[in-house]
Amino acid sequence: EAGVTQFPSHSVIEKGQTVTLRCDPISGHDNLYWYRRVMGKEIKFLLHFVKESKQDESGMPNNRFLAERTGGTYSTLKVQPAELEDSGVYFCASSPPERANYGYTFGSGTRLTVV
Amino acid sequence: AQKITQTQPGMFVQEKEAVTLDCTYDTSDPSYGLFWYKQPSSGEMIFLIYQGSYDQQNATEGRYSLNFQKARKSANLVISASQLGDSAMYFCAMREVGVYGANSKLTFGKGITLSVRP
Numbered sequence: 001e002a003g004v005t006q007f008p009s010h011s012v013i014e015k016g017q018t019v020t021l022r023c024d025p026i027s028g029h030d031n032l033y034w035y036r037r038v039m040g041k042e043i044k045f046l047l048h049f050v051k052e053s054k055q056d057e058s059g060m061p062n063n064r065f066l067a068e069r070t071g072g073t074y075s076t077l078k079v080q081p082a083e084l085e086d087s088g089v090y091f092c093a094s095s096p097p098e099r100a101n102y103g104y105t106f107g108s109g110t111r112l113t114v115v
Numbered sequence: 116a117q118k119i120t121q122t123q124p125g126m127f128v129q130e131k132e133a134v135t136l137d138c139t140y141d142t143s144d145p146s147y148g149l150f151w152y153k154q155p156s157s158g159e160m161i162f163l164i165y166q167g168s169y170d171q172q173n174a175t176e177g178r179y180s181l182n183f184q185k186a187r188k189s190a191n192l193v194i195s196a197s198q199l200g201d202s203a204m205y206f207c208a209m210r211e212v213g214v215y216g217a218n219s220k221l222t223f224g225k226g227i228t229l230s231v232r233p
Contacts, residue, residue, distance in 0.1 A: 031218045033220060033221075035221075035223075042225050043208075043223040043226075044223075045220040045221065048218075048219075048220055050218070055218075056215050056219070056220060089158070091160060093160075093221075095218055097218075098217075103150060103152075103162030103163075103165060104162070104221065105162070106152070106159065106160035106161075106162075107159075108157070108159040109158050109160075111158075
């Protein structure tokens with residue numbers, strides 16, 4: 001079974017530019033989550049999709065962040081325009097429809113650096 | 116108030132010895148789950164162990180066990196017979212069922228760095 005795939009693995013962009021991160025969850029996993037870890041701080045929740053619907057987007061920091069999951073498969077997270085404080089590692093995770101007692105499967109993350 | 120607290124500074128352990136990584140949590144939700152993840156230097160997040168709030172016994176997964184003390188709201192990870200490959204950052208996380216149900220988000224602690232010495 002393929003794991004959760006994220007790309008790019010690294011991205012360096014200038015302040016004011018746009019970046020789009022992509023996440024491919026495990027096939028059949030209805031639940032897809034985005035998290036972010038800013039250097040030295042906790043991993044923070046951004047939002048949760050169930051299939052193509054946003055179940056919980058309480059962690060989205062502001063309207064510069066736009067997440068989509070068309071067709072309930074892969075998801076994209078767009079940051080436009082990027083600011084310096086957006087730098088960090090963005091993780092995607094997925095879990096099956098039933099209770100995820102055995103853990104949410106995470107991708108390897110995208111390290112975003114805004115300069 | 117922080118929901119997940121991991122206050123230990125960097126931890127060191129001798130190879131083949133056991134080590135305990137501390138985690139305390141705060142919730143008013145009677146139904147919750149506690150998770151531990153390992154993040155090696157390569158960056159991926161690896162699920163280690165899960166404990167449900169209603170589970171009567173402490174969870175175990177190979178060399179990992181979770182010392183769950185519900186009244187004290189602690190969920191410490193015990194790694195037995197440490198190996199060099201255990202050197203990594205370890206995160207404690209909690210899922211509260213709450214409004215969004217069984218697949219709600221995880222809330223993470225700040226993590227603890229573990230170094231295993233040969």
